[in-house]
Amino acid sequence: MANWDAIVIGLGGAGSAAAYHLAARGCRVLGLDQHHRGHALGSSHGKTRIIRQAYFEHPSYVPLLRRAYQLWNELQLAYGEQLYHPTGLVELGPADGVVIPGVLRSAAEHGLAIEELSVDEVAHRWSGFAGPRLRQHGDWRAVIEKDAGYLRVEDCVEAHLRLAEQASATLRHDRPVRQWRTTGQGVEVTTDDGIEVAAKLVIAGGPWNGTLLSSHGIRLRVLRKYQYWYRPKLSGYAQHDGFPCFFHETPTGYFYGFPGIGDEGLKVARHSGGTPVESPTSPHPIDREEQRQIEDFLKGYLPGVGAQLKAQSGCYYTMTADEHFVVDLIPNAPQVAVVAGLSGHGFKFTSVMGELASQLAIDGETMLDTSLLRFGR
């Protein structure tokens, strides 16, 4: 006899949302995480994450993003604190590159409001972007998405956890799951406290999913990544100046960042690259070469920021081969739902991932089309 309707392994971005949605549907939920609440050892820390809808990665994500936006709005209302900050996002790159054509395609297919600009117009609107290298790219275009912005990442996780508890979920941190297995129609999950039995299981172990799912034919690659905060030497880069989030497709990789927020500084990171690691470890060693690339990017494209580093933090991307997520039931184990391989662009989706995982676990199917995100695609 199951003592829980559902167990969720991993209470980070996706798992906290899954625990909330399951509990909100009246399930008796047990959530387990190996680390303490609010830890910075996985993939959901570092103050901010970009959220945008005109998705260059694939237009099929747009309906999921529409739902994600709704859910973030509902969450922040229920939590009583702002989680989503609509600063706008400027994306810049070659007219025939990956980002600009991808954004235009998603916007056209789904009727999304965007504004196309020349790079000169961008530099005129925000002088902070008027870097020496921008002017060299005669073939570049820019797109502005006004409803894009950022999410407060740790607060989003905490909001899901708190509302899950208010809906009667039991959450236990510092409880590593040592093993799980299916038993007939249900599951058994082993921790150092013993065995917990449930009817359904949701696995949302982020960069540890490779271990949790090692015998289920999912190949994930973990990359160590960094985020950097700089104290801008010139004014005009702060959120209160109207400076937006930004994403540049450059000849040396994809770089993105956020306006300066309060006294946190301006955060910037490199989306491409990253160091492959066997599994997450801490502390993160400093990567001088990546820091050099970041400062070279700033010098070329946001020259008023300078190179006064305020803070840096390591994090992990968990990559699938095609960089699309996996959200599905495990083949041959329909009582187990998985959210995995968020591939460095998944936080904005975690609200809807949690809802999809709860639907998979309870109903065996999802309300939205997730065919791009199936196990055996």
Ligand SMILES: Cc1cc2nc3c(=O)[nH]c(=O)nc-3n(C[C@H](O)[C@H](O)[C@H](O)COP(=O)(O)OP(=O)(O)OC[C@H]3O[C@@H](n4cnc5c(N)ncnc54)[C@H](O)[C@@H]3O)c2cc1C
């Ligand atoms: C530097 C950086 C910048 C990013 N920028 C963006 C962005 O701007 N926009 C965006 O949308 N996305 C972004 N992402 C990606 C996004 O943050 C991740 O895709 C997302 O946070 C992953 O969430 P997750 O739930 O899969 O993993 P996590 O949040 O890491 O959660 C996994 C949880 O599972 C727990 N766990 C694992 N194994 C076990 C076990 N055996 N027992 C118990 N608990 C276990 C872990 O302790 C952890 O708490 C970025 C990622 C990084 C690293």
